[in-house]
Amino acid sequence: xxxxxxxxxxxxxxxxxxxxxxxxxxxxxxxxxxxxxxxxxxxxxxxxxxxxxxxxxxxxxxxxxxxxxxxxxxxxxxxxxxxxxxxxxxxxxxxxxxxxxxxxxxxxxxxxxxxxxxxxxxxxxxxxxxxxxxxxxxxxxxxxxxxxxxxxxxxxxxxxxxxxxxxxxxxxxxxxxxxxxxxxxxxxxxxxxxxxxxxxxxxxxxxxxxxxxxxxxxxxxxxxxxxxxxxxxxxxxxxxxxxxxxxxxxxxxxxxxxxxxxxxxxxxxxxxxxxxxxxxxxxxxxxxxxxxxxxxxxxxxxxxxxxxxxxxxxxxxxxxxxxxxxxxxxxxxxxxxxxxxxxxxxxxxxxxxxxxxxxxxxxxxxxxxxxxxxxxxxxxxxxxxxxxxxxxxxxxxxxxxxxxxxxxxxxxxxxxxxxxxxxxxxxxxxxxxxxxxxxxxxxxxxxxxxxxxxxxxxxxxxxxxxxxxxxxxxxxxxxxxxxxxxxxxxxxxxxxxxxxxxxxxxxxxxxxxxxxxxx
Numbered sequence: 001x002x003x004x005x006x007x008x009x010x011x012x013x014x015x016x017x018x019x020x021x022x023x024x025x026x027x028x029x030x031x032x033x034x035x036x037x038x039x040x041x042x043x044x045x046x047x048x049x050x051x052x053x054x055x056x057x058x059x060x061x062x063x064x065x066x067x068x069x070x071x072x073x074x075x076x077x078x079x080x081x082x083x084x085x086x087x088x089x090x091x092x093x094x095x096x097x098x099x100x101x102x103x104x105x106x107x108x109x110x111x112x113x114x115x116x117x118x119x120x121x122x123x124x125x126x127x128x129x130x131x132x133x134x135x136x137x138x139x140x141x142x143x144x145x146x147x148x149x150x151x152x153x154x155x156x157x158x159x160x161x162x163x164x165x166x167x168x169x170x171x172x173x174x175x176x177x178x179x180x181x182x183x184x185x186x187x188x189x190x191x192x193x194x195x196x197x198x199x200x201x202x203x204x205x206x207x208x209x210x211x212x213x214x215x216x217x218x219x220x221x222x223x224x225x226x227x228x229x230x231x232x233x234x235x236x237x238x239x240x241x242x243x244x245x246x247x248x249x250x251x252x253x254x255x256x257x258x259x260x261x262x263x264x265x266x267x268x269x270x271x272x273x274x275x276x277x278x279x280x281x282x283x284x285x286x287x288x289x290x291x292x293x294x295x296x297x298x299x300x301x302x303x304x305x306x307x308x309x310x311x312x313x314x315x316x317x318x319x320x321x322x323x324x325x326x327x328x329x330x331x332x333x334x335x336x337x338x339x340x341x342x343x344x345x346x347x348x349x350x351x352x353x354x355x356x357x358x359x360x361x362x363x364x365x366x367x368x369x370x371x372x373x374x375x376x377x378x379x380x381x382x383x384x385x386x387x388x389x390x391x392x393x394x395x396x397x398x399x400x401x402x403x404x405x406x407x408x409x410x411x412x413x414x415x416x417x418x419x420x421x422x423x424x425x426x427x428x429x430x431x432x433x434x435x436x437x438x439x440x441x442x443x444x445x446x447x448x449x450x451x452x453x454x455x456x457x458x459x460x461x462x463x464x465x466x467x468x469x470x471x472x473x474x475x476x477x478x479x480x481x482x483x484x485x486x487x488x489x490x491x492x493x494x495x496x497x498x499x500x501x502x503x504x505x506x507x508x509x510x511x512x513x514x515x516x517x518x519x
Contacts, residue, residue: 013135013136013137013138013197014136014137014194014195014197018194018195019136019137021190021194022132022136022190022191022194022196023133023136023137023145024190025186025187025188025189025190025191026129026132026133026149026187026190026191027129027148027149027152028183028184028186028187028190029088029092029125029129029184029187030125030126030129030149030150030152030153030156031152031153031155031156031183032095032125032156032180032183032184032187033122033125033126033153033156034152034153034154034155034156034157034160035156035157035159035160035163035180036064036118036122036156036160036180037153037156037157037160037426038156038157038158038160038161038305039160039161039163039164039176040060040061040064040115040164042160042161042164042165042168042176043164043168043173043176044060046168046173047060047108047111047173050173051107051108051111056108056109056112059112059115060111060112060115061115062232062233062236063112063115063116063119064115064116064118064119064122065119065232065236065423065427066116066119066228066229066232067116067117067118067119067120067122067123068119068122068123068423069228069232069420069423069424069427070224070225070228070229071119071120071123072123072127072416072417072419072420072423073221073224073275073276073413073416073417073420074123074216074221074275075087075091075123075124075127075128075416076127076276076412076413076414076415076416076417077215077216077217077275077412077413077416078124078216079124079127079128079131079412079416080199080200080409080412080413081202081203081208081212081215081216082202082205082208083196083198083202083205084128084131084132084135084196084197084198084199085191085192085196086205087124087128088124088125088128088129088132088191088196089188089191089192090124091121091122091123091124091125091128092121092125092184092187092188092191093121093188094117094120094121095117095118095120095121095122095125095180095184096121096180096181096184096185097117097121098114098115098116098117098118098119098120098121099114099118099177099178099180099181099184100114100177100181101113101114101117102114102115102118102177103174103175103177103178103181104174114177126153126419127412127415127416127419129149130146130149130399130403130415130419131199131411131412131415132196133145133146133149133403134146134199134403134411134415135196135197135198135199136196136197139345140345142403143340143341143342143344143345143400143403144338144341144342145341146341146396146399146400146403147337147338147340147341147342147396147400148337148338148341150337150395150396150399151333151334151337151338151392154304154330154333154334154337154392155330155334157301157304158304158323158326158329158330161308161323162320162323163176163179164176167179199408199409199411199412200408200409214273216275217270217273217274217275219266220263220266220267220270220274220275220276221275223259223262223263223266224259224263224275224276226255226256226259227256227257227259227260227262227263228256228424230252230253230255230256230259231252231253231256231424232427233252234249234252234253234256235427235428235431235432236427236431237249237252238431238435244435267281276413276417277410277413279409279410280406280410280413280414280417281417283402283405283406283410283414283507284401284405284505284506284507285398285401285402285404285405285406285414285506285507286398286402286406286414286417286418287505288502288503288505288506289354289397289398289401289402289418289506290398290417290418290421291421291498291499291502292354292358292394292397292398292499292502292503292506293395293398293399293418293421293422293425294421294422294424294425294428295358295425295495295496295498295499295502296354296357296358296361296391296394296395296397296495296496296499297395297398297421297422297425297426298421298422298423298424298425298426298427298428298429299425299426299428299429299432299491299492299495300361300365300387300391300429300492300495300496301425301426301429301430302429302430302432302433302488302491302492303329303365303368303387303391303489303492304326304329304388305429305430305433306433306437306485306488307326307329307368307384308322308323308326309485310371310482310485310486311325311326313465313466313478313481313482313485314373314478314481314482314485315373316466325377325380326384328381328384328385328388329384329385329387329388330388332384332385332388332389332392333388333389333391333392333395334392335389335392336357336388336389336390336391336392336393337392337393337395337396339393340353340357340392340393340396340397340400341396341400344400344511345511348510348511349508349510349511350397350400350401350404350506350507350511351397351503351504351506351507351508353393353394353397354393354394354397354499354502354503354506355500355503355504356390356393357389357390357391357392357393357394357395357397357503358390358394358496358497358499358500358503359390359496359500360386360387360389360390360393361387361388361390361391361394361492361496361499362390362492362493362496362497362500363386363387363390364383364384364385364386364387364388364389364390365387365489365490365492365493365496366489366493367379367382367383367386367387368383368384368387368486368489369486369487369489369490369493370486371383371482371486372479372482372483372486373478373479373482390496394499394503397503397506398418399415399418401506401507402414402415402418403415404511405507405509429491429492429495432488432491433488433491436484436487436488436491437484437485437487437488438458440483440484440487441454441457441458441480441481441484442454442458444479444480444481444483444484445457445476445477445480447480448476448477448479448480449469449473449476449477449479449480450476451469451470451473452468452469452473452476452477456468457477457481465477465481
């Protein structure tokens with residue numbers, strides 16, 4: 001490709017101390033993203049007491065998710081236009097500002113503002129880390145480094161509630177956001193003084209800045225943002241604020257679908273100049289891999305999100321005990337992630353990992369849908385291991401496929417699309433789980449514990465539910481709550497089946513094993 005005057009040439013991969021210092025910093029940044037996914041759930045009850053309002057609770061998470069899903073494609077476009085280092089550092093600075101505002105907030109509105117800025121900053125962190133790993137690491141180590149980064153998302157998401165609980169109890173809820181500052185600062189320090197290679201030749205900063213309106217596709221962004229906002233509001237309000245059959249929810253879903261069709265037409269018209277380049281979507285690792293990530297990286301996350309509720313209510317665990325009991329999920333997920341990264345190049349083909357992983361996740365989710373208060377701990381551990389080995393195998397298939405198969409000019413946008421679908425899938429999965437639970441629990445309580453008020457149980461925290469009923473009603477409550485929770489696990493079973501078939505559509509070209517290619 002001919003180099004234009006002033007363009008930046010892609011630099012060779014890094015080696016030695018510079019490489020591992022940079023990777024260590026990026027890993028901390030990825031851990032922050034995972035931590036921020038689940039930390040708020042533990043802090044929210046304390047926030048309602050401090051701010052003296054419960055009406056804003058849904059916005060604490062919705063504001064963050066909206067910004068993530070709306071601006072991820074913009075972050076991907078920014079990485080394709082501006083130097084990787086500066087986009088990543090700006091993203092971290094924005095994330096840190098949001099954390100600082102949350103830590104200092106004296107009102108619910110200011111806290112929501114902080115969460116909004118948090119979400120905006122996080123859009124460039126995970127996609128940026130994966131892209132920088134792609135440009136800095138040799139092919140021989142790239143999959144295992146990427147797998148380790150993906151594993152840290154699970155570590156952060158799993159440890160978030162425990163860290164938040166300990167800090168809230170012993171230091172105050174503000175420390176749940178203060179801790180982001182030193183970790184983010186260490187990431188920035190590790191990134192600032194190291195040369196970060198580029199995936200493509202890039203124009204000088206001044207020229208790229210002048211062309212921002214054209215490069216970032218404002219019309220496409222507006223249409224895309226409308227589709228995402230309406231979809232997120234529909235799945236957030238559906239089944240909680242409003243019935244799924246209400247005019248508000250149906251209108252939002254129809255509006256989102258219409259805007260999505262308009263965005264697809266805009267991509268067809270604009271081609272590679274669109275917010276999401278048309279050439280990027282033609283790659284199987286994006287079209288099929290994105291579907292796998294939506295289902296396996298996103299929707300199946302509801303298992304790790306809701307399983308602690310089962311342990312705390314059905315088995316009577318404390319939050320600490322439930323954290324211990326879901327350790328098999330965390331450890332097996334990490335083991336599968338790293339094993340995949342270490343072996344994928346040896347076995348040459350990527351799709352079999354997605355196929356086998358989706359099959360195992362489907363089987364494990366199906367087994368989890370059979371648990372009840374009498375299920376032994378040995379079975380609970382075994383079911384978790386099967387489910388999360390499968391999820392760990394399939395979870396990163398789209399990312400590795402994008403790194404291996406997509407040309408450098410589309411890599412930033414491709415990773416952004418995959419990241420978007422993971423975030424969107426997580427929101428859909430958790431919201432769907434909540435809807436299934438809320439619709440299932442009242443009739444089950446009327447059957448097994450007729451003297452219990454369903455409203456008080458649905459809105460209560462997991463650790464206090466057992467104290468809300470008379471001892472004579474406790475057994476019936478436990479049975480009803482258990483059955484309502486495990487009904488949610490039919491959803492990831494369906495997601496796993498669809499992901500199984502989608503995995504066959506991934507590219508079947510053998511992955512390269514040499515270091516001679518250009519990144």
